[in-house]
Amino acid sequence: MGSGEWGWIVPDGLWEVVEPLLPAARVRQQGGGTANLDDRAVFAAVVYVLTTGCAWRHLPPCFGVSKSTVHRRFTIWTKDGLWGRLRRVMLERLADAEVLDLSRVVVDSVHVRAKKGGEHTGPSPIDRGKPGSKVHVLSDCNGLPLVIGISSADTHDQHGLTPLVEALPAKHDPERAPHLLPRKLHADKAYDNSELRTWLRRRGILPRIARKGVESSQTLGRHRWVIERTMSWLTGYRRIARRYERDHRHYLAFCDLAAVITCHKRLAKTTT
Structure with missing residues (x-):
């Protein structure tokens, strides 16, 4: 062959x-x-x-x-953990090519219906209580998916933020550290929590999270729209738009593979 x-x-x-x-x-x-x-x-x-x-x-x-x-x-x-390794290596290549822009990162989530149930599924609050999962995504300033996580559909968005940030790949090379440490994090009102803001500041990340009853949805929308495009990219892969895998690791594997392909497309455009 x-x-x-x-x-x-x-x-x-x-x-x-x-x-x-x-x-x-x-x-x-x-x-x-x-x-x-x-x-x-x-x-x-x-x-x-x-x-x-x-x-x-x-x-x-x-x-x-x-x-x-x-x-x-x-x-x-x-x-064997192939998909996680593949995602980390792809991010390293993006960083080497100076394609990643971590001046700000953006976080959001999307609900997907879980056809067969399984771990990390639960009643969806936006789908009449049918079994579903929530896909949490952290992207760079341009919408490139950095980290993806899954949880049950009834998990509050706030609980998905810290695992995503903690899962960001980090290198001990001091010359590379500034490129892999986000400066700001943008999120909508679902993440409005004082403890989250304090936790982000302790990690050197400036939180730009919309406040309930204070800031309109449009205030931070000029920075957050990229995550909506990222969600569109990922759910364009039909195996992600609906969850068919009972084993959550298999579904997350497909999510990681979709992120890798998305990042490779951007890298290929940059290097050609």
């Missing part, structure tokens, strides 16, 4: 980032067995599921791998 056969769905630049991070193939102690199928074909099939939202059993035969093989490899990669 040629190296560029899946370039239409997994560009060469993205594959160069992914391939070194893949876990080594399992070796049977008793010997025998068959060699792993082409990793790039399997990865392309996972991206296809993410993009189209199709069920694993509906994967087209053009990838040359069975649906059970793709799902099994996806599960192995998820347990």
